[in-house]
Amino acid sequence: MTLTQPLPLRDTEARIGGIPAGEALPEWDLRDLYARPDDPKLLGDLDAAEASARAFEGSYSGKLASLSGDALEAALREYERIEEVLGRVMSYAQLLFSGDAQNADNGRFYQTMQERVTVIGSHLLFFTLELNRLDDTLLEGRIASSAALARWRPWLRDLRVFRPHQLSDEAEKLLHEKEVTGRSAWNRLFDETIAHMRVSVAREGKAEELTVSAALNLLSNPHRATREAAAAGISKAFGENVRLFSLITNTLAKDKEIIDGWRNYPRPGTSRNRANMVEDEVVDALVSAVVESFPRLSHRYYAMKAKWLGLDRMKHWDRNAPLPGDVDRSIPWSDAREQVLAAYHAFSPDLAALGRDFFEKPWIDAALRPGKASGAFAHPTVPSAHPYLLVNYHGKARDVMTLAHELGHGVHQRLAAKQGYLMSGTPLTLAETASVFGEMLTFRAMLNAETDPARRRLMLASKVEDMLNTVVRQIAFYRFETLLHDERRQGELSSDRIAEIWMQVQRESLGPAFDFTPDYGVYWSYIPHFIHTPFYVYAYAFGDCLVNALYGVYQDGQVPNFEAKYLDLLRAGGTLRHKELLAPFGLDASDPRFWKRGLDVIAGFIDELEAAPGRADG
Incomplete structure (x- = not known):
């Protein structure tokens, strides 16, 4: 049976609470x-x-x-x-x-x-x-x-x-x-548990009881004491529930092992790769390329960030800290809407027209309220209706990027709807194409509009962090899942052992700039991807690297009628595989050089930042 599913919740922990005063945010109907x-x-x-x-x-x-x-x-x-x-x-x-x-x-x-x-x-x-x-x-x-x-x-x-x-x-x-x-x-047990949890965060002598989403938002607060307090509250709340989350994780991993055994899948990730219509070897090439690039990407960037923050080594609550001088200005919803639509329009008026419908009709839920799913997603629903977008808008620049990302999913889903219910859905690896491309369009437009050199550097650093979260962090998640599922075959894992695996992949992916405190060992338990869509997370890195390569072709101007070919790619829905879709752009995801090309874009941004050491604070 083929039931349309929402794309998995995007990991959007790096947020600061609060929205422009007096502004009403849209809710879907x-x-x-x-x-x-x-x-x-x-x-x-x-x-x-x-x-x-x-x-x-x-x-x-x-x-x-x-x-x-x-x-x-x-x-x-x-x-x-x-x-x-x-x-x-x-x-x-x-x-x-x-x-x-x-x-x-x-x-x-x-x-x-x-x-x-x-x-x-x-x-x-x-x-x-x-x-x-x-x-x-x-x-x-x-x-x-x-x-x-x-x-x-x-x-x-x-x-x-x-x-x-x-x-x-x-x-x-x-x-x-x-x-x-x-x-x-x-x-459902996982979702309802998270929705009902409250995190106690001690600030200014008072303890606030916050939702999980609101507490995670504080991990990007400019004040280090606030970030540390939020991290302590999150660790305590999830630590108190870790036995339940460990049981859920162990049970689902064993359930998967049993079904995979009956179906003769050779390894835990194979069934996901089959559903994504991508070969195991292509995923292996992506993962290897990213792991090999950890030193030149995340290790190098976070070493720079520690210096900018004036720290010998960072704690986990410093990972998403704003950089010195980064006053993340509050952006009204109306401005966010126009920034995103203007960026889309500059590339394709047709794409922007499809996107504008989401704002003019009640197809977006951006309001902040208890019980609402954290993060963000786009749900295609059915071709006879239209997609709906869920975001949690706090009025910050990264929220604008998230809006651009989810709108990309929305317009992609609308264009592909012409293929009908059974053929409109794209494999998860390709489902990120329009979202990441829309995000890149919006970032480039905002960067080009910024005239202050210091502000431009800060924006570039923020983009690098988002890309590291999308590529390095998601591949680390994938390695965590792989190690966990492999070891689960030998018996149930204790919460302490799961924490050890989690800490292992965090250290190798983020590098020596971090001094991880033991309480970070419980942070695996809040991530919904592991529960809802096992082995999905590499699709974020797949999509980001794919779009980096695709955007490079667009910038080079070497492909005639790029816009028309790009819209045709989106209209194809699930009718074409990645080789067929990328061929008009001269790209091939089965070529190991393809992944290096995508990762080189991130490395190039870091090179640009490194060329002016100590200048990220303006």
């Missing part, structure tokens, strides 16, 4: 999906989808091999139609829950919808399993005989990637139906 949880239309859609799913099973189960090409195409269209109805329901439930996970009614509704949709989906499950059992020659013959069916070739191609890992129909149905009491239930 989900009525384009459904009016309310008990909307008769929602209940009617579910009933109709169940009836259609049962009829679909009765009409086609066990009969696909005998269908003509045109008849098989008709079955595919009906399958997509039913799936899109279920996708609309689950999109609404997910967004409602993300908007306020503290609301018990939202949690119950989300779970109830998952259970109902899972039951309906059990009647559709046979379809993809039976398609994959069709002989290659027979399927090719059906495609050759039907121009309509040929349109579905990309979806059928991607489906058959999982053919070697497919289980019996009975086993697949069992796994499908148990999902709501398995991984999904553990995900």
Whole structure:
């Protein structure tokens, strides 16, 4: 079954609390999906989808091999139609829950919808399993005989990637139906625990009780004492819950090991790579390239930053500290909107027009409130509706970058929607392309508009930190997951052992400029990627390096009609693989030099900063 999912929450811990006084931030209106949880239309859609799913099973189960090409195409269209109805329901439930996970009614509704949709989906499950059992020659013959069916070739191609890992129909149905009491239930427990947690932060003689998101925001506060107090509060809060988070992590890792074993995946990350339509070897090349570059990237930059901060060695709460002289000016929401849209418009008026709809219609939730999901994401929902964006806007420059990032996802999803529900979704590795490109467009526009040399250096340093967070930090996360899952195969890991693995990858990735205190060992436990989308995190580094290379081609002006080719890349959705998408730009992600080219962009920014030592403070 193919349910549309939001892109994983972006790690946006580096924030400062507060928004411009008196400014109202937008909140989304989900009525384009459904009016309310008990909307008769929602209940009617579910009933109709169940009836259609049962009829679909009765009409086609066990009969696909005998269908003509045109008849098989008709079955595919009906399958997509039913799936899109279920996708609309689950999109609404997910967004409602993300908007306020503290609301018990939202949690119950989300779970109830998952259970109902899972039951309906059990009647559709046979379809993809039976398609994959069709002989290659027979399927090719059906495609050759039907121009309509040929349109579905990309979806059928991607489906058959999982053919070697497919289980019996009975086993697949069992796994499908148990999902709501398995991984999904553990995900919900994690989300609700985080949403209800409060972090006590002692400031100016008083203890404030903050949400996890608000406490993490303080790690970029200009005052070191405030950052240290926030770090202590976060460590204490997560330390008190670490047994629960360790249980969730161990259980999900074992669950994955069992399923991977049944499906004959050679290693824990392979199933994610298959879903991303990228070869294990390409991911290995990316990871190796980044790890080898730790000294020339993060180690070198953070050594410079320690000197700028006047420290011999930094603590973990100094990693996202503002640089001396960096007065992160408060940026009103209206200014952020226009800055992002102007940057998009300078590249492509068509792209900007698609983006403006998000601001003129209630498609963005930027307000700050308890219970709301931290970080940011873009949810594509379904092609018959439109995407929704969730951000937590604190009025800072990095929030503008996050807005540009998520808007990139949004316009990408709108352009790809023309491919239909089953083929509009892109692999996660390519899903970051438009978001990171939009972020780069916005950064370059803001940098070019800044005339003060000192301010430009500070902006450049901030961009380097964001890129290190996207590339180095995410590859460190990936190594943490790999080491954890590998070791979990030998038995359950204690919270102390998980902390040791976490500290190991942090030391190797961030370098000798840091003196990590033991309480940092619990910080792995707040990161949702490990729970919701195991082994996803390398996709951020993949996307960043890919866009660095792509943006370099754009700047060089060597590719004619770059804008049109770029929009075609976005419109392709999931119909093309990374080699096909990058070929018009002369790029190839399977070439080891590709990753070096992307990493060289970050190194070049650091070179620029290093050329004026001691000048980051203006």
